Amino acid sequence: MSHWTESWRDFVKKTSYKHVLADEKISDDQFWRSYAVYDRILSYSGYPGAILQRISSFIPAGSTFLDIGAGTGAFALPVSRKTRRTVALDPSAYQLGVLREKAKEEGLNNITTLEKMWHYVGPGEIHGILDDGLDKNLVGGTGEVDYSLASYSLFDEDIVGFLQKMIDVSKKGAFIVFRAGEPEPLSEFAYGSKPFANYICLQHILADMGCEFCTEIFDRSYALPVDLALRQYRYSIKTQAELIDFLRAEGRLQEKDGALWASFATKDALLYLIH
Numbered sequence: 001m002s003h004w005t006e007s008w009r010d011f012v013k014k015t016s017y018k019h020v021l022a023d024e025k026i027s028d029d030q031f032w033r034s035y036a037v038y039d040r041i042l043s044y045s046g047y048p049g050a051i052l053q054r055i056s057s058f059i060p061a062g063s064t065f066l067d068i069g070a071g072t073g074a075f076a077l078p079v080s081r082k083t084r085r086t087v088a089l090d091p092s093a094y095q096l097g098v099l100r101e102k103a104k105e106e107g108l109n110n111i112t113t114l115e116k117m118w119h120y121v122g123p124g125e126i127h128g129i130l131d132d133g134l135d136k137n138l139v140g141g142t143g144e145v146d147y148s149l150a151s152y153s154l155f156d157e158d159i160v161g162f163l164q165k166m167i168d169v170s171k172k173g174a175f176i177v178f179r180a181g182e183p184e185p186l187s188e189f190a191y192g193s194k195p196f197a198n199y200i201c202l203q204h205i206l207a208d209m210g211c212e213f214c215t216e217i218f219d220r221s222y223a224l225p226v227d228l229a230l231r232q233y234r235y236s237i238k239t240q241a242e243l244i245d246f247l248r249a250e251g252r253l254q255e256k257d258g259a260l261w262a263s264f265a266t267k268d269a270l271l272y273l274i275h
């Protein structure tokens with residue numbers, strides 16, 4: 001195992017939300033069900049914004065698309081406006097339920113949901129879902145979908161297996177979205193210093209696998225109502241009052257329309273491989 005794959009494994013095990021599942025003895029689905037504000041937080045955060053526009057610009061109308069860890073559909077829903085068929089994969093029934101509800105509201109009927117971890121998807125399974133007789137040359141287990149995406153969903157200790165499978169199923173291109181910046185100071189204060197990984201770790205792992213992805217960086221600055229901001233830190237070792245004091249000391253709190261808002265600045269990296 002290389003230094004980079006080890007760093008990624010440590011990040012997944014000790015820093016990402018997966019460590020909460022182990023500590024609290026809850027499933028992915030229970031975690032996301034108890035964090036139903038996820039979609040509301042996204043709506044304030046300017047995400048997926050410009051990254052979505054960039055990914056969409058690569059995908060011709062009529063393509064097939066696989067969103068790995070689709071969540072509530074931040075990408076799967078808008079991208080499906082131009083795809084022939086989309087598979088939205090996620091281990092959480094709750095997240096996929098929200099996605100299906102939104103697809104129904106938006107009149108999108110070309111999305112199939114698949115409730116699974118990426119690790120457990122078998123050879124030919126994605127092809128089996130997408131096979132509508134229009135693709136004549138598919139070989140089960142390889143080249144099963146035109147484009148795939150994993151956005152903030154690469155939570156697998158076997159990151160090489162995750163990425164290789166994603167690259168293998170994608171006939172025309174693969175997209176990865178992950179954070180580009182430094183650790184969020186509020187997270188370090190809330191949880192203490194933990195193993196950290198950003199897109200550079202993924203770039204090294206992909207290079208070791210012999211895959212040169214292109215990279216683009218996107219900046220986002222936004223404000224969240226402070227109660228929503230603190231929901232992200234509900235497993236913190238600090239009290240809510242301590243978190244608010246920290247934000248205030250950092251000059252990141254402002255009052256607007258009688259409510260308290262916390263400001264955030266973040267960077268996302270888009271890694272992509274287009275054949």
Ligand SMILES: C[S@@+](CC[C@H](N)C(=O)[O-])C[C@H]1O[C@@H](n2cnc3c(N)ncnc32)[C@H](O)[C@@H]1O
Pocket residue numbers: 028032068069070071072073074075089090091092095116117118119150151152153154155156
């Ligand atoms: C932070 S959310 C991101 C959702 C969406 N991609 C977005 O950008 O808004 C992470 C999602 O990945 C899913 N997930 C976690 N581990 C996964 C895995 N090993 N395979 C597929 N999906 C996974 C979670 O259930 C969750 O819905």
